[in-house]
Amino acid sequence: MTTELEIVQDWRVFATEHSLSAVELSGDEAIVTWSDGRKTPLNRFFLRDNCTCSTCYLPLTREQLFEITDAPADLAAASAGIDAEGNLVVGWSDGHKSSYAPGWLRSHAPDAESRAERHAARARPFIWGxxxxxxxxxxxxxxxxxxxxxxxxxxxxxxxxxxxxxxxxxxxxxxxxxxxxxxxxxxxxxxxxxxxxxxxxxxxxxxxxxxxxxxxxxxxxxxxxxxxxxxxxxxxxxxxxxxxxxxxxxxxxxxxxxxxxxxxxxxxxxxxxxxxxxxxxxxxxxxxxxxxxxxxxxxxxxxxxxxxxxxxxxxxxxxxxxxxxxxxxxxxxxxxxxxxxxxxxxxxxxxxxxxxxxxxxxxxxxxxxxxxxxxxxxxxxxxxxxxxxxxxxxxx
Missing domain, CATH: 3.60.130.10 (Clavaminate synthase-like)
Structure with missing residues (x-):
């Protein structure tokens, strides 16, 4: 793995029982298919904005350095695949590379079904009288x-x-x-x-x-x-x-x-x-x-x-x-x-x-x-x- 793909780990742990089974590029999106058959479209700027390599994130504080406005307007995913560890790996048209763990992707997936799951799992206040x-x-x-x-x-x-x-x-x-x-x-x-x-x-x-x-x-x-x-x-x-x-x-x-x-x-x-x-x-x-x-x-x-x-x-x-x-x-x-x-x-x-x-x-x-x-x-x-x-x- 190149230095550019050294991932800065979040303080939190994102776990999932689902793995990535396929990925395809379509227009402005990378569409991933999960082991349970769910499909999640991932916008190019969403993915690039959330790259946590050591170039885009400060390892010491785990804070973002990269600003999305610095990505070229015509940014495109030149390649996308799943590596041996099960991570989504994207190669960008400007030469940058990004890697995303399946636990993080599932926890932030923007498809309607995933968002509904997160909303339902969110802790609700106990209402009392x-x-x-x-x-x-x-x-x-x-x-x-x-x-x-x-x-x-x-x-x-x-x-x-x-x-x-x-x-x-x-x-x-x-x-x-x-x-x-x-x-x-x-x-x-x-x-x-x-x-x-x-x-x-x-x-x-x-x-x-x-x-x-x-x-x-x-x-x-x-x-x-x-x-x-x-x-x-x-x-x-x-x-x-x-x-x-x-x-x-x-x-x-x-x-x-x-x-x-x-x-x-x-x-x-x-x-x-x-x-x-x-x-x-x-x-x-x-x-x-x-x-x-x-x-x-x-x-x-x-x-x-x-x-x-x-x-x-x-x-x-x-x-x-x-x-x-x-x-x-x-x-x-x-x-x-x-x-x-x-x-x-x-x-x-x-x-x-x-x-x-x-x-x-x-x-x-x-x-x-x-x-x-x-x-x-x-x-x-x-x-x-x-x-x-x-x-x-x-x-x-």
């Missing part, structure tokens, strides 16, 4: 701190359901930083690296009072809401103050199925959210429910106590308020929420861009209530989970 109260997954602090397998299981549950409980966290200030350090760094905000959730004389957030807090996500006023919130209970002696959690994805899917018109509105109508005090002024506008490019639920962004006036054409106000009223009513529907009272040493970890949280009013005269919180972005959770998956031999 009141019934999840009895099945809520809890994890032990000591296990998470000592065992990568337990850490992976915790992060897997957090990615799937968006809500987990960690027990036996030391009842010490900033003790929540230890399990977070097993994941990544914090997302710091104007409320600090770690914020204290307790009644304060001069509160700059409703969270720092004793009033009832309706279901909300934190900091919808930011362009990017914090991804995961950690709330550690130090003391919870006051009467009231129960924690309530609502799966925003469950509400979204229920609206999609039961009220499609309101769902279409709530996923497109912009909502303004403001957070202002004498030192800061944060504002952002976006729909209360956001979809990804495939139409799946991606984010919930809502805090009524931070919501500004709706800015929309007069003729749309009726439909927007109908959708908003329905959405808010569903956050109060008992079928969608679970309610728990925290004990000292308990720590919630939940997806702040999916799960809305609430707090019942409490009486500060009946005892002290003190929680500490911190944020970590979704990207950090997902990155740590993927690396652990590779290390533990789990699919990712």
């Amino acid at each position: 009141r019934e999840y109260a009895d099945a809520l997954q809890s994890f032990d602090y000591a296990d998470i701190m000592a065992d990568d397998g337990a850490l992976w299981a915790w992060l897997s549950a957090l990615r799937s359901s968006g809500l987990t409980l960690v027990r036996n966290v030391p009842v010490e200030e900033e003790a929540l930083l230890a399990p977070i350090s097993r994941i990544s760094h914090l997302r710091e905000t104007n409320f600090g690296r770690v914020f204290d959730v307790k009644s304060k004389p001069r509160a700059d957030s409703a969270a720092y009072t004793s009033v009832n807090l309706p279901p909300h996500t934190d900091l919808p006023t930011r362009e990017l809401q914090p991804g995961v919130q950690f709330l550690h209970c130090l003391k919870n002696e006051a009467v009231g103050g129960e924690s309530v959690f609502v799966d925003g994805f469950a509400i979204g899917e229920a609206m999609r199925a039961e009220h499609p018109d309101e769902f279409a509105t709530i996923t497109t109508a912009p909502m303004a959210f403001w957070n202002r005090d004498d030192r800061t002024d944060y504002r952002w506008t976006a729909p209360a429910i956001a979809l990804n490019v495939e139409g799946d639920l991606d984010e919930v962004r809502f805090a009524n106590f931070l919501r500004g006036p709706i800015d929309a054409p007069a003729e749309r106000m009726g439909e927007i308020y109908a959708a908003l009223r329905l959405f808010q009513a569903m956050t109060r529907d008992p079928r969608f929420f679970i309610e728990r009272r925290l004990s000292s040493g308990d720590m919630w970890a939940f997806d702040n861009r999916r799960v809305m949280h609430a707090r019942r009013e409490f009486d500060p005269q009946t005892g002290e209530r003190h929680l500490q919180g911190a944020y970590v972005d979704r990207d950090e959770i997902n990155s740590r989970w993927r690396v652990l998956s590779r290390q533990l031999g789990e699919p990712c």
